[in-house]
Amino acid sequence: MINRKFVSKSLTSRLRHYALPPSATGTRRLAAVIISVLFASSSYASDADQPQPLNTVDAKTHSCHLDGLSEQLQCGKISVPENPQKPDGKHIDIHFAILPAIKDTHPSEALLAIAGGPGQSAIEHAAGFDRLLNKVRQQRDILLIDQRGTGLSNILNCEDAEATSMLSFNDEDVDIIADTEKCLTQTDADITQYGSQTALTDFEAVRTYLGYQKLHLYGVSYGTRMAQLYMRHYPEALSTVTLDGVVPMQQSVVAIGSAIERGFELLMRDCASNQACHTQYPDLLADFKTVDQRLTTKPTEQSVRDPLTNEPSTLLLTRSKFNGAIRMGLYTPAIRALLPHAIHQAAKEDYQPILGIYALSADGIGLAMGMHASVVCGEDIHRISDQMRKDAKESYISSTMMEGLEKTCEIWKVPAVADSFSEPISSDLPTLLLSGELDPATPPNWGALAAKNLTNAKHLISPFATHGVAAQTCANDLIADLVDSASVKKIDASCLEKDIRRSFYLNANSVEPIISTDAGTVAIADEAALTNNATGTDKE
Amino acid sequence: MNKLIAMVRKELIDAARDKRSVMAGLYYAIGTPLIMCGMFMVLINQLTSPEDLNITINKAENAPDLVRYLSRKGINQADLTAKPDTDVKAITLTITEDYAANMAKAKPAEVIILADNSDEKLQKSIRRLQQELQTYSAEMGSLRLIARGINPQVMQSLKVDMQDQSTPDSKGGMILGIAIFTMIYSVFISAMNLAIDTSAGERERNSLALMLSHPISTRQLVLGKVIAVTLFALLGLMLILLISKIAYTFVPWQELGFSINISTDFMKLMFVIGIPVALLASTLQLFVSFMAKSFKEAQSYLTMVLFVPIALSMAASYNIAPDMLQWIPVSGQQQALMDFIKGKEIPMLQLAVSSIMTIVISLGLMFGMEKMLKSEKVVFGL
Numbered sequence: 001m002i003n004r005k006f007v008s009k010s011l012t013s014r015l016r017h018y019a020l021p022p023s024a025t026g027t028r029r030l031a032a033v034i035i036s037v038l039f040a041s042s043s044y045a046s047d048a049d050q051p052q053p054l055n056t057v058d059a060k061t062h063s064c065h066l067d068g069l070s071e072q073l074q075c076g077k078i079s080v081p082e083n084p085q086k087p088d089g090k091h092i093d094i095h096f097a098i099l100p101a102i103k104d105t106h107p108s109e110a111l112l113a114i115a116g117g118p119g120q121s122a123i124e125h126a127a128g129f130d131r132l133l134n135k136v137r138q139q140r141d142i143l144l145i146d147q148r149g150t151g152l153s154n155i156l157n158c159e160d161a162e163a164t165s166m167l168s169f170n171d172e173d174v175d176i177i178a179d180t181e182k183c184l185t186q187t188d189a190d191i192t193q194y195g196s197q198t199a200l201t202d203f204e205a206v207r208t209y210l211g212y213q214k215l216h217l218y219g220v221s222y223g224t225r226m227a228q229l230y231m232r233h234y235p236e237a238l239s240t241v242t243l244d245g246v247v248p249m250q251q252s253v254v255a256i257g258s259a260i261e262r263g264f265e266l267l268m269r270d271c272a273s274n275q276a277c278h279t280q281y282p283d284l285l286a287d288f289k290t291v292d293q294r295l296t297t298k299p300t301e302q303s304v305r306d307p308l309t310n311e312p313s314t315l316l317l318t319r320s321k322f323n324g325a326i327r328m329g330l331y332t333p334a335i336r337a338l339l340p341h342a343i344h345q346a347a348k349e350d351y352q353p354i355l356g357i358y359a360l361s362a363d364g365i366g367l368a369m370g371m372h373a374s375v376v377c378g379e380d381i382h383r384i385s386d387q388m389r390k391d392a393k394e395s396y397i398s399s400t401m402m403e404g405l406e407k408t409c410e411i412w413k414v415p416a417v418a419d420s421f422s423e424p425i426s427s428d429l430p431t432l433l434l435s436g437e438l439d440p441a442t443p444p445n446w447g448a449l450a451a452k453n454l455t456n457a458k459h460l461i462s463p464f465a466t467h468g469v470a471a472q473t474c475a476n477d478l479i480a481d482l483v484d485s486a487s488v489k490k491i492d493a494s495c496l497e498k499d500i501r502r503s504f505y506l507n508a509n510s511v512e513p514i515i516s517t518d519a520g521t522v523a524i525a526d527e528a529a530l531t532n533n534a535t536g537t538d539k540e
Numbered sequence: 541m542n543k544l545i546a547m548v549r550k551e552l553i554d555a556a557r558d559k560r561s562v563m564a565g566l567y568y569a570i571g572t573p574l575i576m577c578g579m580f581m582v583l584i585n586q587l588t589s590p591e592d593l594n595i596t597i598n599k600a601e602n603a604p605d606l607v608r609y610l611s612r613k614g615i616n617q618a619d620l621t622a623k624p625d626t627d628v629k630a631i632t633l634t635i636t637e638d639y640a641a642n643m644a645k646a647k648p649a650e651v652i653i654l655a656d657n658s659d660e661k662l663q664k665s666i667r668r669l670q671q672e673l674q675t676y677s678a679e680m681g682s683l684r685l686i687a688r689g690i691n692p693q694v695m696q697s698l699k700v701d702m703q704d705q706s707t708p709d710s711k712g713g714m715i716l717g718i719a720i721f722t723m724i725y726s727v728f729i730s731a732m733n734l735a736i737d738t739s740a741g742e743r744e745r746n747s748l749a750l751m752l753s754h755p756i757s758t759r760q761l762v763l764g765k766v767i768a769v770t771l772f773a774l775l776g777l778m779l780i781l782l783i784s785k786i787a788y789t790f791v792p793w794q795e796l797g798f799s800i801n802i803s804t805d806f807m808k809l810m811f812v813i814g815i816p817v818a819l820l821a822s823t824l825q826l827f828v829s830f831m832a833k834s835f836k837e838a839q840s841y842l843t844m845v846l847f848v849p850i851a852l853s854m855a856a857s858y859n860i861a862p863d864m865l866q867w868i869p870v871s872g873q874q875q876a877l878m879d880f881i882k883g884k885e886i887p888m889l890q891l892a893v894s895s896i897m898t899i900v901i902s903l904g905l906m907f908g909m910e911k912m913l914k915s916e917k918v919v920f921g922l
Binding site for chain 1: 604605608609612639640644645687688689690691693705707797798801
């Protein structure tokens with residue numbers, strides 16, 4: 001049984017990448033999967049932990065440990081007025097963490113990593129940022145700030161008191177208005193003060209508090225909006241900027257409906273153009289439509305084992321759960337590789353793989369939904385155009401999301417930002433924009449849109465990455481190059497061309513097609529079809 | 541008092557005259573940090589796995605997904621036909637013929653790593669390959685569970701959070717221990733030439749007896765010599781501190797995951813703590829040299845006697861020392877310095893005790909010398 005031991009030991013070390021934070025159950029949490037707009041890829045996700053103060057090194061920070069990192073880090077907080085217009089009013093704490101440079105050759109600089117969401121905590125994802133920005137950290141501090149309303153900084157979240165089974169409850173029946181009202185009564189925060197621009201003043205306050213003269217920015221997903229605002233309002237404090245999975249200022253995040261559709265179509269295309277996948281799942285789109293139709297007519301009810309506890313339970317699979325699971329899967333390349341198998345099995349009324357994928361996000365996706373709503377309702381919902389509304393009607397996911405958000409914002413009343421907010425950013429700061437071709441949230445043309453008025457920018461598109469390019473490709477090395485040279489000119493992006501795509505699962509076990517040999521191994525697929533193009537290394 | 545100052549001046553002028561032997565004493569202080577840094581630079585390059593690790597992969601076509609995964613992690617299949625001059629490590633990964641068949645049946649699919657694990661230069665690369673293969677295996681295991689409708693979290697029955705109490709400085713503790721050792725050693729080495737020259741040498745040149753015939757006491761004579769030699773030892777210490785501060789910044793320590801930083805605070809502390817040590821170094825070496833009959837004999841004795849402080853310092857630097865060493869001269873100071881650089885609290889009591897003991901021993905030796913110089917046997921080397 002040596003083998004089993006080996007497997008389980010290595011598994012545990014890897015699990016963090018797939019397991020999303022365990023947290024309280026609640027209907028709001030589930031609705032989050034369906035209606036939340038961006039959220040960074042789940043490869044960042046890890047369990048949340050409170051920093052634990054140990055001893056005071058100096059007055060500004062204290063040493064602490066963060067989840068997933070064994071070494072001592074520096075944590076701290078500053079107190080800011082909740083409403084900057086009322087400096088004497090209620091104050092909230094903005095928490096930050098510093099991953100100290102290994103060899104601090106640039107003590108007056110730091111890289112500020114901004115998390116996605118809106119609503120993700122940067123400090124919770126310290127381990128992910130540490131892995132990602134490992135090279136930058138060799139010589140510069142990495143600064144993580146929990147944006148107001150997230151993580152440790154006066155989190156605006158909505159927890160439901162009654163526990164609902166994620167498996168059996170009908171998420172299509174959720175009364176979003178009532179839920180939002182209930183959430184609103186739970187909080188005593190001024191929800192209008194949790195938008196991006198107010199949060200930006202906190203970031204700048206942390207920078208001056210810590211005495212960094214220049215910041216390098218790395219923003220991912222929604223974090224790119226914060227980074228762009230930083231470029232607009234405090235360019236003198238910045239040295240370089242990296243935008244990964246770009247949300248241009250001109251774009252309302254609600255528009256990601258079409259990006260989700262696009263991401264799904266690319267999945268269909270990739271499987272069809274891959275011999276092994278195509279042979280195994282020749283009618284994948286039809287399979288999907290079969291399930292979608294079936295669930296539209298009536299949600300399926302099945303007796304299953306709870307994916308985590310193994311308790312006998314009932315799975316009520318609705319159309320929205322099915323689509324939500326696939327949407328989640330599109331974010332992470334490894335899970336994306338399982339989607340064709342999951343869809344195919346679902347068409348055969350075997351819902352186990354879909355259940356497995358659904359269970360990954362059923363506990364919530366680690367977003368502070370109150371803060372999420374404050375941002376979206378103030379900055380995006382009023383920017384929905386008639387065209388977007390028309391497009392949304394075509395797509396189930398888009399229309400559900402738009403509807404859900406509009407209902408939320410009816411209750412979650414935040415004044416709309418000024419029109420100047422949506423103007424493109426003009427800057428000559430060295431800026432690196434990263435887009436993933438397969439991104440189901442922020443497609444490459446969004447990156448191009450953001451780069452419009454950036455005179456010193458380079459927009460790189462990874463042909464194989466989804467959302468969050470730096471975590472999936474060599475782009476994290478390119479960020480280190482940018483930070484070191486403070487110029488986009490010298491960045492050599494050839495490594496992005498390296499074929500790193502993951503093969504699709506051909507069954508519940510394997511990604512590798514069996515090539516028939518003289519020994520007479522059982523072939524899954526037609527030998528002739530496989531000889532030239534065994535695993536889909538075909539170039540587009 | 542004036543006589544004492546005159547004595548010290550005389551000793552220093554004497555020492556400065558023999559430039560070659562003075563420099564020989566200081567070469568150590570200048571050279572050691574440079575040599576150490578050069579050595580570490582070479583070692584770090586040898587021990588770290590290259591960013592792009594090129595290995596030989598046999599039957600890569602049996603597991604294209606695995607090969608692409610490895611290449612994403614910087615472990616590439618060497619392509620000698622396209623780039624014949626690539627640096628290929630002597631590691632071969634063979635993917636078995638029934639890899640895909642076993643995988644499809646959820647049986648363990650076999651891959652074979654062929655490499656010499658005793659080759660230190662390869663060890664890091666081998667470990668890296670093993671780790672990536674395990675990660676891949678774990679990822680696939682998780683996906684298999686998901687495909688069966690099971691949350692892969694069930695495999696993680698324990699979540700072990702390591703909360704390491706070490707600081708970035710203490711991670712380099714071993715190397716810092718060696719660095720502090722070289723500094724303490726330099727106090728002894730820098731003083732050695734002058735100590736011999738001013739005692740045994742002076743006697744051989746017959747100027748010792750002449751000195752004693754002047755109207756000065758033996759105490760003044762001994763004190764003058766001790767002060768001169770101590771100043772020299774401290775000069776050596778100052779040199780090695782300055783050069784270490786500069787040289788150590790050039791070594792890419794960050795590749796080992798820590799940094800070695802000789803801070804100004806450390807330099808000040810080291811210098812202050814070094815004063816009693818330098819006093820001990822000079823009195824000990826002067827005492828032994830006076831005991832010896834000739835210059836050559838003094839040299840041989842000193843090399844032997846020096847072994848004691850070296851051994852004390854060395855033992856303390858390896859963290860294997862019994863606690864008792866904290867209270868003993870030289871090793872007590874060494875441990876206090878190491879604690880300081882590791883960001884721990886300096887054990888003040890131990891440091892005080894070992895420093896006082898150092899001074900007491902030095903005074904004892906001085907007293908001994910004073911007595912010795914009253915004897916003709918010693919003055920004329922009979």
